[in-house]
Amino acid sequence: MSQFNLIPVVDEGLGNSTYLLDIGGGRALVLDPERDVRQVRAEAARRGLSIAYAVETHLHADFISGVRELAEAEGATVLAPEIGERGFAATGMKDGDTIDLGSFTFEALATPGHSPEHLSYLLHEGPRLVGVFTGGSLMVGTAGRTDLVSPDQTVPLARAQYHSLQRLMELPDSTPVWPTHGAGSFCSSAAGGERVSTIGAERATNPLLQVEGEDAFVEALLGSLGTFPDYFLRLGAINHSGPAILGTSPTLPALDAAEVQQLMAEGAQVVDTRPAADFAAGHIPGALSNTLRPVFATWLGWLTDPDRPVVIVRSPDQNPADIAWEAAKVGFDTLAGELAGGMDAWAVASAPAALPLVEAKEMVAGSPAVLDVRQASEFSSGHVPGAHNIELGALLEDMGKVPHGPVVVMCGHGERAMGAASILERAGRTDVRVLTGGADDWARVAGQDLQVGA
Known part of the structure; x- marks a missing residue:
């Protein structure tokens, strides 16, 4: 038995994991790399590995793929789902196809749902199943959203996702599960911090696997979906045709x-x-x-x-x-x-502009309107009583819903609130202030409980 060495390279911001797998002989496989491949290449170099394979589970909507960068920089062979042929050199994979990696065998498993062409990959070492890379199919405590292709495909893909998860549940309980999407990803509704799991753990605790039947699953999955950035609707086409190869770091003249x-x-x-x-x-x-x-x-x-x-x-x-x-x-x-x-x-x-900050104690003393720009799920978990909720991502479209008169903008820590205030300022608002801190700071100073619910 060879030494198993799998290194997750996590992007906390996008909520995704890229996996670097030592496949022996000084070679590595990289699964679902983002376009910024500096860290995964550094991890490979630190271990004396050259990247022989760059693998995709699906056409990504939340980031530009890095497989072409690795093909150019490392000479990596690109493996990708055969459905939806790429506009660049790639070895198409379909259900049941295998790749001999030397110490390991890589087997494609069709798991459509998050996208029509989605594949998971089983990793074998001889007769032993080492684990499964599940991409945007089965995730820790949830499953990938199915509304990123087109509205008319959302429900059919949700039904496909149900059957894909049932197929994955046929694997032994002890099988490690290595998803790409996790907490922080808008492709996922997961709230916890765990990024890897096992089939048995998901069978026992994943809420979507506790419901009875396909219809109940579809209702639960679609009911868990929040908003997502609109750029998700354009990146898939770029990844399909093939993103430009940037090579060395892009510059800022x-x-x-x-x-x-x-x-x-x-x-x-x-x-x-x-x-x-x-x-x-x-x-x-x-x-x-x-x-x-x-x-x-x-x-x-x-x-x-x-x-x-x-x-x-x-x-x-x-x-x-x-x-x-x-x-x-x-x-x-x-x-x-x-x-x-x-x-x-x-x-x-030229003269700079300024935006005034306000601390929670000042906000408690007065009575300005409060605009909370957190996600709806964050807002409903606890907010300043009477606050208005417009998600930051929706502010440009919902500008008319912003309260008139002086307004304090807030979020969790201040960064999103400042982004929202800058948008309001650009639109001509001169009566905007930004709360330093968040709802918990207000509650502590006010000595009041936060309001729960919409």
């Missing part, structure tokens, strides 16, 4: 203040990646606040127009390569550049 002003006059968007407090103290008028943190790519894709140039404003301690790769994950291949010298340079050329 330096732009002086006059060049930024000219680009803005021509329709460019400014995205400010600095911490929320820095944005509040001074920013380019009309800029979007999107703090560089694990979920940066999600909010960039959700709130920014992919058809307009993007100019970045960052802090000196923020790595421009990290910003560029995060943008590339969601299809922003080429950013217009960054403001050279940051806000200090802008302040010399």
Whole structure:
């Protein structure tokens, strides 16, 4: 028996796991890589491995795939579902197909549902089943959503997902389950922190496996779905045709203040990646606040127009390569550049704007309207009494629902609230403040319980 070495490379922001598997002979297999392959390549190099295979379970909607990057950089053979043939070189896999990896055998298992072409992969070592990579099919405590293809396919795919999970339940209880999507992914409704499981654990505890029959499963699955970023509806087509190969890190060309002003006059968007407090103290008028943190790519894709140039404003301690790769994950291949010298340079050329912050104790003392921009599920779990809920991702469409008059914008910690406030400011609102902290901070200062429910 060979030594089993499986390394998950987790993207906490997108909520996904890429898997690096040592298949022996100095070679590795990588499953469901994102476009930023720096970390998975570093993990392979640290172990003296070359990446021989880059594998996909399905056409991803939440990120640009990295299989082409690995094929170019490492000479990896791409394995992908045969259904929905890719616009680039890939070995098509269908149900029952196997690949001899030397120490291991890789077997495709058709598990449609999250997408029509979805495959899981069984990993065998001789006669022993080592585990199953389930991608966006069976996940820890849930299953992949089925509403990312088209509205008319949502229910049929949910029914397919039911049968796929039943098929996976035929595996032994001890079988390890290695999903791609997990907590933090908009492809999943999972709330816990666990990213791997076993068939037996899911059989016993997964709520979707406790319901009786296909109809009940469909109702439970569809009832668990929240909103998702609209960029999910365009990335699948890019992954299908084949994303551009970026190779070395994409760059952020330096732009002086006059060049930024000219680009803005021509329709460019400014995205400010600095911490929320820095944005509040001074920013380019009309800029979007999107703090560089694990979920940066999600909010960039959700709130920014992919058809307009993007100019970045960052802090000196923020790595421009990290910003560029995060943008590339969601299809922003080429950013217009960054403001050279940051806000200090802008302040010399033009007056910055500011957004006032408010602490919970000040908010309790007054009675402004409260706009809570968290997801509906977060809001219903506990919110300031009387607060209005408009999810940040829906704010551009639901601007007319924002309360008139002075308003305090809040979220969980302040970053999403600052993003929302920057959108409101751009729309002409001058009576907006941002709460530092969240609902728990308000409850502690107010000495009141949070309101539960919608």
